Amino acid sequence: MLEQESAAKILEAGKSTGADYVEIFVENTYRASLSLLSSEMESCQSGIDAGVGIRLLFGDQVYYVYSNTLDEDELVALVYKQKPRLQAGGTALRSPSRPPFSVLRPGTKAGNMELLSLDHDVPTLQKVEFLQAIDRAARKDGGDKLSQVYAMLSQSRQKVQIFSSEGTSTEDERNYIRCVCQAIAGDGTRESMGYEAPGAQAGWEYAQGLDTEALAGKVVRRALLKLDAVACPAGKLPVVIDNGFGGVIFHEACGHSLETTSVAKKASVFTDKLGEQIANSCVSAVDDGTLPGEWGSLNFDDEGMPTQRTQLIKDGILQSYMVDLVGSMQTGYARTGSGRRQSYRFAPASRMRNTFIEAGPHKLEELIASIDYGLYAHKMGGGSVSPGTGEFNFAADEAYIIRNGKIAEPVRSASLIGRGEEVIRRISMVADNPEYGQGMCGSVSGSIPANVGQPAIKVDEILIGGDE
Incomplete structure (x- = not known):
């Protein structure tokens, strides 16, 4: 250094x-990673x-x-x-x-208290056995319809120093670990996939605490469920989006528009709207870099500023943007410890950390019961968004019809289409079951670890794309 x-x-x-x-x-x-495909070791890299x-x-x-x-x-x-x-x-x-x-x-x-970071000598065979345990569990649950299992474990240890003409002199160590599990099922005419990728800012001890059977079982169950699912109907319907990775919609369709990277350029639908109501009054949202051990947490941002909890929205009112140094100079807003970058090859920009909708007063069952006919998006998948307009299109990785206030048959090929600023105004109920989901967020300063999250939410109307 x-x-x-x-x-x-x-x-x-x-x-x-x-x-x-x-x-x-x-x-x-x-960095170091191991992957297993179809019960055989595929790669070992560092x-x-x-x-x-x-x-x-x-x-x-x-x-x-x-x-x-x-x-x-x-x-x-x-x-x-x-x-x-x-x-x-x-x-x-x-x-x-x-x-x-x-x-x-x-x-x-600064530094976190990882017990078994990459600097510790954990035998590679121990990690191989971890992936093999996932493979065995998946094949036990999958039966004849299971055609492929993929498991991957990645770890990294990033040491950084930041010096600046403000007098900043900081040093930090960040350790990340992530496990990817994917299963593909087929019946000769159709294939479907289940996927999970839990991760944390932690060492090997995180993997030791994972329930490999439960992880594999969840992935296989989803692949098999979608294989037999019926076509999703299309049209405008009320939707319940469940917790955890469901927060990807807020992250993509609203979160990027609250970064000064877009706000300073007047390229955000939320520019100059501080103090205004931009969401339903039941919605409060936060970007927090201080949560211990979470995937998007940091001791210092990549400009050397201590991270903090930033209240973005409170009771539907826009409270703050996510502000880096240049964003602060361009807009006059105070920095929020949000300057992030993928590596030394990128200049920092305002970015999200752990971004989530806060818990509400309702139970998930109440949200479901309030809908006569609609969609329950239990697990969200990938999608695309236009940051300037907030227009998005996201696939629901696991979804069901809601009929007469009850969860009914599973459906395939469900997608949610809309605009971020419209959707957050149509959230009418928020549950009390918050959870996080891990992902890699891409923007002008590269790809970085970021948590999305929310409790289950009810959106009164959203356009559903399906097979009908």
Whole structure:
């Protein structure tokens, strides 16, 4: 990693170019993964990626360079090379005052209490046996219709340092682990898939605590259920979206529109709406980077600011955006510890961490009972969204018809189509069963771990795409 004295010289070089702000992001990431396909080991991979990213701000102009070297002289020379590229006459950022240059403060170190991170010598055979246990459990439950089982375990240990001309000097270690389980079933005419991918900011101890039989059973049951499901009807219907990964709709259709990455560009439907009612009064939503051990949590964001709990919506009223340094300068809003990036190859941007709708007063059964005819989306899958408009199209990975207030037959090929700003106004009931789901979120600063989440919610009307 980089010595503080070297960081100070690089920051001073940036200052000498006339930059208003200079930041250094140092990273060393070790990754390892194992995968099993059809009861045979498919791959065993590991590797290290290390480097330094340097960001310089000149008014409204942002310059970002990166390198694999830690050599002080080479990094200083890299900063000086940017001087001929600078353009005069840039418009000042709309910040009351730019961050002043400060002497680097004594380094702040953080880290989580993982018991068995990748730095510990856990035998590879132990991890292979974990994947084999998933495979055996899936095949026991799947019968003749089960055609394929895939299991994968990935771990990473990311060590970072952040230095800035504000005086920031922080060091953090982030350990992630994720298990992917997928089953494919077929009957000769149709195939269907079940999928789960739990993960956490933790070490190998997380996998040791997973119930492999329950995980495999859930995936196989879903694959078989969809194989025999009837075609989903199309049209506008009331929908109950269950907890956990159901929060992907809020994340994609609303969350990205609450990041200053889009708000500052006037590319969000929620720009300039702080203090206004944007959702039904039963909806409160949060982006929280402080939850211990959660997939999207951080001690510091990738700009060196301690993370925090950010109340985005309270009783339907927009309370805050997710704000990084540049977003704060462009909009005047206070930073929220939301600057994130995939690696040293990316400049940071405002991004989500653990983003979820908060619990309400109702039981899931009450939501179901309130609908005469509609759809129950028990498990959401992937989809697409246009951040500028909030228009989305998401598949329901497991769904059922609701008939006379009861869950009825399973359906296949169900998709939910709509606009984020309209859907959150049509949420009329929120249950008391919050849960998180893990995913990888892609945006301008790369792909990062992010939690989605919610309790079950009732949407009074949404367009359903199906086979009819």
